[in-house]
Amino acid sequence: MLLYTATSNSGKLRDFTYAAERHRDAFTIQPLPGLAEIPAPPEDELTFAANARAKAIYYSRHASGQFVIADDSGLEVAALHGAPGVRSARYAEDQNYLSDLGLSIDERNNAALLQNLDGVSNPERQASYRCALGLARDGEVFKMAEGRLDGIILAMPRGSAGFGYDPLFYLPEYGVSMAEIEPALRIQVSHRGRALEDLLRQLSKG
Secondary structure, X not given: OEEEEOOOOXXXXXXXHHHHHHHOOOOEEEEOOOHHHOOOOOOXXXXXXXXXXXXXXXXHOOOOOOEEEEEEEEEEEHXXXXXXXXXHHHHHHXXXXXXXXXXXXXXXXXXXXXXXXXXXXXXXXXXXXXXEEEEEEOOEEEEEEEEEEEEEEOOOOOOOOOXXXXXXXXXXXXXXXXXXXXXXXXXXXOHHHHHHHHXXXXXXXX
16 A cells, blocks of 8 residues: 655654554555645644644645645643644744754754753653654545654753754663664654554554
8 A cells, every 4th residue: 555645854754664664565655746846734733633634634635546644743841831842843933043043943943942941950851752643535534643752851962863853852761862762763662653653553454
């Protein structure tokens, strides 16, 4: 079964590819053709699930007859009352933080997060990565799935293998940040891998 993913993010594509490997006999996952030419939809829903659902509907209308997966994912920090949440990708932008220093959006988002957690001790730096997936065809949603990973926000970035907030997201049980973790283990524990596993399990059951 061929499934298209509506993302051009190389990190997300890597995670989806690794997660689908154990199901390679049943499913093939590829980037949605022509994605770069499709205007991005608004992501103005209040939850990850609602955004993923809306995006799946939108992108499936640009791929007639095909199954399309869309995701919405981000970071929730307890001490910040769930922020950045659905605004994770635009966290620094929303605050106009470090907009004039020529930093990447990931660098700005990480710096904004650390600034807002300044003075917050470890017990209160608990956080969760969340991912919601929607699967749609021709504007109709067929399946929804979710994944979650709990961790702690570090005081300083560690590692260079991840993306987004990965250098700050620490896994106490493994002693590494998500930017230091081995790829095989990453996909076993990641929120995105867990969400895709949930989705493919649902599809396998019919």
